[in-house]
Amino acid sequence: MRYQGARRVTGGEFRPDLEGLRGIAILLVLLFHAKVPGTEGGFVGVDVFFVLSGFLITGLLVRERERTGHIDLKAFYIRRVRRILPAATVVLAITMVFAWFLMAPLDLPRVAGDAVASALSVGNIRFAAGATDYFGTDLAPSPVIHYWSLGVEEQFYLLWPAVLILATRNHRPRVAAAIVLAALAVTSFLAAFVLTDAAPGWAFYSLPTRAWQLGLGGLIAVGSDRVARLRPAIAVPLGWAGLAAVLASLVVITPGTPYPGVAALLPTLGSAAVVVAGDRPWSVATVLAVPPLRFLGRISYSLYLVHWPILVLPAATLEIGQQLPIGVRLGLAALSVVAGWASFRLVEQPIHRGVRFRATARRTFAVAGAAIALVVVFSGSIGLAASAQLDGGGGPGTGIVTDPSADPSGSFEPDPTATAAPTPTPAGETPAPTPSGETPAPTPDGPQPLPANVRPSLGRAAGDADPLEADGCLLGQPQIQLRNCVYGNKSGSYTVALVGDSHAAQWFPAIEAIANDRGWKLLPYIKLSCRFIDMSLYSYWYQRTYTECDTWRGLVVDKLRQVKPDLVIVIVIKDKVTSTAADPDPAHQGQAMARLVGQLPGAKAIMVDAPTSKYNVPSCLSGHRSDVRPCQTSRIRALGPYSGVPETTAAAALGATLIDLTPLICPGDPCPVVKDGMIVYRDSWHLTATFVMSLRGALEQALLPAIK
Numbered sequence: 143m144r145y146q147g148a149r150r151v152t153g154g155e156f157r158p159d160l161e162g163l164r165g166i167a168i169l170l171v172l173l174f175h176a177k178v179p180g181t182e183g184g185f186v187g188v189d190v191f192f193v194l195s196g197f198l199i200t201g202l203l204v205r206e207r208e209r210t211g212h213i214d215l216k217a218f219y220i221r222r223v224r225r226i227l228p229a230a231t232v233v234l235a236i237t238m239v240f241a242w243f244l245m246a247p248l249d250l251p252r253v254a255g256d257a258v259a260s261a262l263s264v265g266n267i268r269f270a271a272g273a274t275d276y277f278g279t280d281l282a283p284s285p286v287i288h289y290w291s292l293g294v295e296e297q298f299y300l301l302w303p304a305v306l307i308l309a310t311r312n313h314r315p316r317v318a319a320a321i322v323l324a325a326l327a328v329t330s331f332l333a334a335f336v337l338t339d340a341a342p343g344w345a346f347y348s349l350p351t352r353a354w355q356l357g358l359g360g361l362i363a364v365g366s367d368r369v370a371r372l373r374p375a376i377a378v379p380l381g382w383a384g385l386a387a388v389l390a391s392l393v394v395i396t397p398g399t400p401y402p403g404v405a406a407l408l409p410t411l412g413s414a415a416v417v418v419a420g421d422r423p424w425s426v427a428t429v430l431a432v433p434p435l436r437f438l439g440r441i442s443y444s445l446y447l448v449h450w451p452i453l454v455l456p457a458a459t460l461e462i463g464q465q466l467p468i469g470v471r472l473g474l475a476a477l478s479v480v481a482g483w484a485s486f487r488l489v490e491q492p493i494h495r496g497v498r499f500r501a502t503a504r505r506t507f508a509v510a511g512a513a514i515a516l517v518v519v520f521s522g523s524i525g526l527a528a529s530a531q532l533d534g535g536g537g538p539g540t541g542i543v544t545d546p547s548a549d550p551s552g553s554f555e556p557d558p559t560a561t562a563a564p565t566p567t568p569a570g571e572t573p574a575p576t577p578s579g580e581t582p583a584p585t586p587d588g589p590q591p592l593p594a595n596v597r598p599s600l601g602r603a604a605g606d607a608d609p610l611e612a613d614g615c616l617l618g619q620p621q622i623q624l625r626n627c628v629y630g631n632k633s634g635s636y637t638v639a640l641v642g643d644s645h646a647a648q649w650f651p652a653i654e655a656i657a658n659d660r661g662w663k664l665l666p667y668i669k670l671s672c673r674f675i676d677m678s679l680y681s682y683w684y685q686r687t688y689t690e691c692d693t694w695r696g697l698v699v700d701k702l703r704q705v706k707p708d709l710v711i712v713i714v715i716k717d718k719v720t721s722t723a724a725d726p727d728p729a730h731q732g733q734a735m736a737r738l739v740g741q742l743p744g745a746k747a748i749m750v751d752a753p754t755s756k757y758n759v760p761s762c763l764s765g766h767r768s769d770v771r772p773c774q775t776s777r778i779r780a781l782g783p784y785s786g787v788p789e790t791t792a793a794a795a796l797g798a799t800l801i802d803l804t805p806l807i808c809p810g811d812p813c814p815v816v817k818d819g820m821i822v823y824r825d826s827w828h829l830t831a832t833f834v835m836s837l838r839g840a841l842e843q844a845l846l847p848a849i850k
Contacts, residue, residue: 157420157421157427159420159426159431160430160439161430161431161435161440162427162435163190163430165430165436165437165438166388166389166430166435167190171184171446172445175453176475177468178471180393182396183392183394186392189413190388190409191291192352192410193410193413194417195298196356200302200306200360204306204310213303213306213307216503219299224506228490228513229485230261232485233485235516235520237455240285240451245458246458246761246764247600247764247765250524252281253285253525254526254528255525256268257286258517258518259293261514263292263293265290265292266294267347267348270290270348271343273344281761288447292447294349295356298353305322320364323357327354327357328354330351331354334402335403338400342684345402355402359414362417369418372418377425378419378425380415381415381419382419382425383412383415384413384419385415387415388408388416394408400686444489448481448485449475449479449482456474461757589771590770590771590816591768592766592767597819598820600764604760607647607824607828607831608650611647613627614627618670619669620690622690628664629663629664630664631661634663636663636708637662637663637665637706638710639705639709640667641711641713642667642674642714644668644715645714646666646668646711648829649829649834649841650666656838667698669691669694673715674695674714674735674739675714675723675738677724677734678724680721683721699741703742703743706744707743707744710744711748712735712749716782728784729788732795735788736796740795740796746798747799747848748789748796748799750789750801752804752829753804754826755775755815756780759822759825760823770815773815774813775812780812781804781808799844799845801844801845803837803841807822
């Protein structure tokens with residue numbers, strides 16, 4: 143195909159090479175979501191789509207302005223509605239049907255909310271807010287989360303024509319549009335650069351931090367006359383380098399790379415270079431225009447919509463961190479190509495291009511509104527139906543106990559160091575010893591149905607937490623300023639400080655109850671994922687050194703030296719859950735804890751972290767109410783290989799009181815998820831406040847040696 147000048151750059155006529163580039167983009171995304179080894183950076187395919195959308199849409203609008211003297215907004219939005227809405231709404235509705243059958247009932251209200259937001263073109267905003275939810279990190283992936291990019295583009299389509307209309311109201315419309323585009327792109331990139339570190343969820347999902355990629359494509363469109371005059375000696379190598387940059391992103395960029403900051407320049411500039419190169423002899427177009435890539439590019443929109451639910455729904459009930467075998471994932475990826483082609487042929491193309499579905503503007507918008515409303519109502523109904531199933535039975539969360547041996551009044555105080563009495567093992571088997579060397583009691587045989595009056599109820603278990611976050615007394619990852627929060631007897635003469643991360647906060651309800659009874663002044667100093675040890679942490683949340691934790695720990699030491707508490711209770715999360723210490727040796731971590739805790743005044747009590755689960759327990763229980771055993775975790779996995787080693791090491795070095803309630807949380811093997819009529823976990827790694835309150839008596843007894 144011979145080079146034909148500017149038309150090959152402006153988008154004024156069809157470009158097979160750009161269809162092929164779309165094919166590469168969707169292939170990258172598909173391989174990444176199928177978790178094919180070596181494709182960890184495949185999510186950058188969305189960046190390629192953004193550049194192409196900016197180029198094509200801006201070129202279309204600018205040419206219309208030059209040809210007719212104005213931009214017909216009504217016609218533009220009709221084209222967008224016919225192009226985007228049919229497949230998007232159909233896939234959303236079908237996805238919710240399959241979600242009803244394949245996902246845990248507890249996850250359905252959340253997913254229904256995602257579908258409603260996606261149908262209303264604000265899914266990216268919802269997902270950005272959810273990405274900052276520290277306590278939602280172990281939830282099953284939403285089968286509609288990929289609609290975030292559609293939300294970005296739909297918001298772009300809504301705003302961009304008006305921007306161009308204002309920018310082109312002079313005698314040099316392309317120059318004016320280029321100036322506006324450049325200013326917006328620079329501002330957007332700076333916002334992305336700053337927020338990638340400060341608020342990564344908003345940086346990744348929001349239009350303001352992605353507009354620079356769309357704007358870059360738009361700049362190429364408005365400058366197409368100059369771009370078309372580039373000499374082949376420059377344009378051809380530029381195109382090949384651009385394709386190489388896009389493909390290099392597949393391995394250079396990983397999910398751990400801070401994104402979309404500076405790293406996003408690689409696929410974005412690479413895509414722009416391919417667009418600039420045009421369809422010239424010996425250019426990259428000779429590769430991009432091959433039929434397989436063009437086929438994928440042609441169905442890329444429908445394929446993008448269907449591939450994620452096909453890949454994620456069959457894995458919805460797997461344990462946390464587990465995935466389907468590679469052969470199954472590749473088979474599902476191939477199935478998504480077939481489904482994408484079917485959606486393209488049966489839904490997307492007939493309505494977008496077909497004559498039979500032509501309608502007036504009023505009818506088009508009416509049908510579009512009705513379709514959106516139907517998806518919203520249908521998805522919302524599924525969420526409400528699931529919620530109704532979950533809300534039956536169970537009372538309010540905190541403070542409800544049934545086991546008299548766990549009476550929060552403290553009238554019964556079991557020995558916290560004692561294990562449950564062993565019972566005979568079925569068939570004469572011997573339970574495996576735990577890491578601490580003790581032999582746990584086996585779990586009874588036979589189905590274990592979820593009690594009808596389980597507390598908290600399934601619908602409330604995930605929110606059955608301590609009040610610190612709601613009270614503004616729990617610091618998030620970016621926050622370092624200490625909060626002056628006082629609980630218990632605010633004028634009490636005996637002061638207790640609770641120090642640690644969210645695993646210290648989970649014990650707050652019981653500690654507060656003890657403080658109220660004993661007249662203590664209780665001061666919580668809690669920061670998410672910040673282990674109170676004298677050692678640098680690498681944050682999985684930020685994908686960098688957790689410097690905010692270092693700063694906060696120093697402030698806590700200074701504050702407690704001023705306050706001079708009578709007792710300091712320290713609880714830290716296990717290593718490698720949300721962060722990794724600089725030294726993986728648990729004994730060295732214990733020594734580092736002793737160094738930091740030793741700087742604090744007063745008596746010290748160090749508490750061993752609670753066992754964890756391999757499932758989001760409330761979600762799992764909602765799908766296994768007739769028998770909760772599939773939701774249990776083996777004791778050795780729940781405790782981990784070094785359970786209690788850092789805490790024991792630190793307590794021995796300081797002469798501090800060591801508290802270990804593990805035998806009361808996990809008396810058998812596997813660890814129970816429902817105990818004495820109570821749900822033990824509110825997710826996979828935090829205890830419910832109800833269950834914590836049931837251990838109040840044991841915790842108070844264990845604290846006695848440290849109380850002066």
